[in-house]
Amino acid sequence: MTTGTPSLLRRAAGSDFLLRFRRNRNAMIGSAIVLVVVLVAILAPFIAPHDPERINMLAIWEPPGSDYLLGTDSLGRDVLSRILFGAQVSLIIAGSVLAVTLTVGVVLGMVAGYFGGWAETLIMRTVDVIFAFPELILAILVAAALGTGTVTVIIALSLVWWPGIARLTRSLVLSVREEMFVDAAIASGTPAWKILVRHLLPNIVSPIIVRASVGVGFIIMAEATLSFLGIGVQEPTPTWGGMIRDGLASLRTDPHLALYTSLALGLTIIGFNMLGDGLRDLLDPKVRDR
Amino acid sequence: MFTFVVKRVLGLIPVLLVAITLTFLANQMVPGDPIQTLLSDHSGNAALEARLRTAYGLDRPLIVQFFDYIWSILNGDFGLSFRFAQMPVIDVISSSLMISPILALSALAIAFPLGLLLGTLAAIKQNSWVDTGIILVLVAGISIPNFALASFLVYLFALQLNWVPVAGWGSFEQAILPVTLLIVPAAAYIARLSRTYMLEVLRTDYIRTARAKGLREKVIIWRHALRNTLVPLLTTVGIILGGLLSGTFVVETIFNIPGLGSLAIQAIFARDYPVTMAIVLLFTIFFAGINLLVDLTYGLIDPRIRLGGNRA
Numbered sequence: 023m024t025t026g027t028p029s030l031l032r033r034a035a036g037s038d039f040l041l042r043f044r045r046n047r048n049a050m051i052g053s054a055i056v057l058v059v060v061l062v063a064i065l066a067p068f069i070a071p072h073d074p075e076r077i078n079m080l081a082i083w084e085p086p087g088s089d090y091l092l093g094t095d096s097l098g099r100d101v102l103s104r105i106l107f108g109a110q111v112s113l114i115i116a117g118s119v120l121a122v123t124l125t126v127g128v129v130l131g132m133v134a135g136y137f138g139g140w141a142e143t144l145i146m147r148t149v150d151v152i153f154a155f156p157e158l159i160l161a162i163l164v165a166a167a168l169g170t171g172t173v174t175v176i177i178a179l180s181l182v183w184w185p186g187i188a189r190l191t192r193s194l195v196l197s198v199r200e201e202m203f204v205d206a207a208i209a210s211g212t213p214a215w216k217i218l219v220r221h222l223l224p225n226i227v228s229p230i231i232v233r234a235s236v237g238v239g240f241i242i243m244a245e246a247t248l249s250f251l252g253i254g255v256q257e258p259t260p261t262w263g264g265m266i267r268d269g270l271a272s273l274r275t276d277p278h279l280a281l282y283t284s285l286a287l288g289l290t291i292i293g294f295n296m297l298g299d300g301l302r303d304l305l306d307p308k309v310r311d312r
Numbered sequence: 313m314f315t316f317v318v319k320r321v322l323g324l325i326p327v328l329l330v331a332i333t334l335t336f337l338a339n340q341m342v343p344g345d346p347i348q349t350l351l352s353d354h355s356g357n358a359a360l361e362a363r364l365r366t367a368y369g370l371d372r373p374l375i376v377q378f379f380d381y382i383w384s385i386l387n388g389d390f391g392l393s394f395r396f397a398q399m400p401v402i403d404v405i406s407s408s409l410m411i412s413p414i415l416a417l418s419a420l421a422i423a424f425p426l427g428l429l430l431g432t433l434a435a436i437k438q439n440s441w442v443d444t445g446i447i448l449v450l451v452a453g454i455s456i457p458n459f460a461l462a463s464f465l466v467y468l469f470a471l472q473l474n475w476v477p478v479a480g481w482g483s484f485e486q487a488i489l490p491v492t493l494l495i496v497p498a499a500a501y502i503a504r505l506s507r508t509y510m511l512e513v514l515r516t517d518y519i520r521t522a523r524a525k526g527l528r529e530k531v532i533i534w535r536h537a538l539r540n541t542l543v544p545l546l547t548t549v550g551i552i553l554g555g556l557l558s559g560t561f562v563v564e565t566i567f568n569i570p571g572l573g574s575l576a577i578q579a580i581f582a583r584d585y586p587v588t589m590a591i592v593l594l595f596t597i598f599f600a601g602i603n604l605l606v607d608l609t610y611g612l613i614d615p616r617i618r619l620g621g622n623r624a
Contacts, residue, residue, distance in 0.1 A: 147326075154327040156599050158558030163592050166580045167338035243457045247562060250459045251577055266459055270466070270566060274478075277467050284460035291455040299451070 042304055049300025055293025063110040072100035074107040075258040083276045093278040095268060101279055104260035105286045111261050112290070115175055116241045120234055122180040123187050128230065130184070131191025132218050136199060146192070149185040157182045158247060165253045175254050179244055183237065190233055194226035201225075228305045236298035239291045246287055262287040316611050324600055329382075331596045335589035336381050340374070346394045349583060368392055385593070395584035404575075404587055405594075411481070411571030413598060415563065416556040418487075419494035420549070426495070427502025428538075428545070434503070435510035436533055446503070453500030458493045458559055462566050465489055481569040490563045497559070498552050505548055509541040516540075546610055550603040557595055 043049050062069070071091070078098035086093040092101040134142040152160065164178035198204065199222070207217050248254030249263030257264065262283050269280025347364050354360055365371045368391070369380060384391060390401035434446040466489065470478045480486045513519065514537055522532045557573075564574035572591045579587035 151327055151330045154600055154603075155331070155596055156554035156557045158555075158561065159592055159595050159599075162561065162576070162580070163334065163338055163589075166585070166588055167341045239455060243455075246457055247459070247558075250457075251561060251565060253577070253580060263457075263459070266463060270459070270463055273463060273467055274471055277463075277471075280463035281467060284456075284463040288452070288456040288460045291457070292451060295451060295455045 039304065043300070046300045046303055048296045049304060052293050052295070052297030052300050055289060056297050059109055059290050059293060060113065062106055063113045066103075066106040066110045070100075070103035070106045072103045074099060074103040074260045076100075083272070085276070086278050092282045093276070095265070095279050096272065099260075101265075101282060104265060105262070105283055108260045108262045108265065108283070108286070109290070111172075111255060111259060112242050112245060112287075115172065115179070115245045115255070116238055118176045119179045119183060119241050119245075120238065122176065123183040123237075124230070124234055126180070127184040127187025128191050128223075131188035132195050132222065134188065135192035135195030136214070136218060136222070142192075145188065149189055152182065152185045155182075158244060161244060161248060162251070162253060165248060170253050170256050172255050172259075175245055175248055178248070179241055182244070183241065186237075187230065187233060191226065191230060194229060195222055198222055198225045232298070232302045232305050235301045236295070239294035239298060242287075242294065243291055313611065317608060320604055320607050320611075324604060327600055328597065331593055332382055332385060333378075335593050336378055339585050339589055346370075346583070346585070350394060350397055364398075367398055390590035390593075391586045393584055393587050395579065395582040395587065401586045401590045404584075405572060405590060408571050408575050409594075411569060412557065412560040412564065412573050412595075415487075415490060415494060415560050415569070415571065416553060419491050419498060419556055419559075420553060422491070423495045423498035423552070424502055424549075427499040427504075428506050428541075429503075430499065431503035431506030431508075432510050432533065432538065432541075434507045435514065436529075438511060446507075450500045450504050453496045454504065456496075457562075458497065459562050459566060461496060462489075462493055462563075465493065466566075479567045481567070481571075486567070490567045490569060493563050493566075494556055494559045498556055501552060501555070502545065502548070506541050506545055509544050510537060513537045513540045543610075543613055546606060546613070550599075550606045553602050554599055557599060 076099060078094070081090070081094050081098040082096055084090050084094040084098070090100050090102065092105065094100055095104070130145050134145040155163075161178040161182050164181055165174050168174045168177065204217060204221060207221050212221075245254060246261070246263035246266075249261035250267050252264070252267065254263060255261045265283040266280050266287065269277070269283060273280050347361060347368065347370060348355060350364060351357065351361055362371070369377060372380070381391070388402065390405075393399045393401050393404045396404060430446055430450070434443045434450075437443045466478060469475045469489065476488050477483075477486050519532060519537060522536050523529075527536075560571060561573035561577060563569065564571040565577055568574070572594065576588050576591040579585070579591070
């Protein structure tokens with residue numbers, strides 16, 4: 023009986039969000055594109071017409087046609103299949119970077135904001151130092167020091183991205199910490215970790231989600247840039263950045279590789295950025311009230 | 313103001329120290345022995361090996377090497393290149409030294425007013441088709457990586473229309489495409505921010521007052537509102553410049569421009585770490601210097617910054 027009203031309210035709030043989501047053009051277009059990219063990434067092994075890594079020296083630089091819908095590259099590998107599998111590589115790296123940066127950033131940001139003291143000083147000084155580097159150049163430095171490869175890319179990009187999340191989390195915690203319900207929890211003897219997880223986290227989660235969703239597009243872009251420069255994920259793994267580099271080198275004679283791959287990469291990032299913008303409009307109360 | 317300047321300049325020291333330490337550590341962590349690589353065919357020649365080790369200072373304890381590294385950098389000496397045997401790093405990079413900053417700064421000089429103009433236009437026509445159109449272009453401009461955009465632009469303007477050269481460096485025509493590629497994301501970013509700031513400013517009381525006393529809309533926008541959107545925009549110049557500097561790595565690689573960015577990438581592949589690290593350090597110093605300049609300008613414009621000194 024007593025639980026009836028809250029659950030009704032919750033359902034109303036949920037449908038309200040869905041309604042506003044559907045009315046938001048950015049969110050709708052963005053989520054449609056993202057959905058396609060995610061599906062492609064998951065289904066790549068089933069829908070790719072060829073093995074993305076199989077070299078066929080009898081079919082190098084085939085133009086787009088019936089055998090190879092988007093043509094082949096300098097080693098006779100099917101461009102379409104490589105684009106489809108490239109989506110998988112991009113999303114796996116973006117997902118891993120997001121998971122690492124959210125975990126590290128939120129935990130350190132909460133520790134800094136809630137406990138203060140030397141922990142805060144140490145964490146925030148580290149954040150300041152990382153911010154003093156141009157993002158991509160720091161990632162290049164790390165990649166150069168650790169050697170190339172998927173794991174290196176994830177480490178390099180995570181290192182660059184967690185400070186933003188940590189700084190945001192800290193500032194959110196600082197403002198929520200002043201609320202009465204936190205005082206009440208402290209007064210009733212709730213352990214600190216429980217206050218952080220049960221009372222603070224739910225109240226700061228939506229701006230963090232917004233920040234993360236806006237970041238996905240940029241993480242994908244940064245990964246592609248490292249691969250483009252040749253210091254990211256290495257051949258023969260198909261990466262959009264690496265494919266565009268190869269394609270640019272033979273743009274005059276065989277433009278299909280660079281153009282189609284650039285299109286796939288550009289559209290994917292546009293999709294993620296539109297979804298991120300849409301979510302920000304929907305979840306950020308400052309924007310919503312306008 | 314004086315204490316503010318001193319504080320900010322002193323604040324740079326730990327950042328640079330960390331940057332130097334990081335580059336030094338990165339140098340150490342790198343796999344392989346650079347001297348063995350350098351020796352290649354002469355790997356059995358112990359006398360030569362010892363001589364090279366002394367020349368590169370690699371025969372001393374790590375901690376001595378570290379302080380020596382700091383001391384040398386303070387004196388503008390970045391050590392010797394691994395790729396070009398016994399050639400000082402400074403000689404390797406000296407001819408490329410100015411290209412990346414020139415590219416980045418000229419792009420910024422065009423992107424800033426362009427972005428400001430687009431953002432302001434979108435803001436004053438809010439929710440019209442002009443606004444929607446500009447926003448679409450901005451989303452694309454921010455989202456499409458410069459090397460992906462490069463494939464379209466090079467294909468269209470250099471290969472199909474033959475308007476500009478495909479690559480190279482030295483003439484004005486050769487600079488058009490690379491600078492354009494740097495301008496697009498920067499201008500889009502600036503436009504997006506200036507649209508937001510402009511919309512905020514247009515809702516303030518003093519704009520309402522200006523309208524109430526019958527000022528023309530043009531004067532209100534371009535004289536009153538624009539000034540107050542400029543102030544928050546100024547703080548983002550640092551971020552934008554960071555993006556532009558990173559962009560030079562890509563653009564220089566695409567167009568075979570002999571700047572620091574492409575040199576750094578070549579050095580990474582050649583395992584010429586002293587050169588890579590010197591370039592990273594130079595970029596960081598340049599970046600920190602610009603940020604310092606922005607901070608100081610901001611403090612000059614807005615007294616609350618230099619008096620409060622409390623950063624959010």
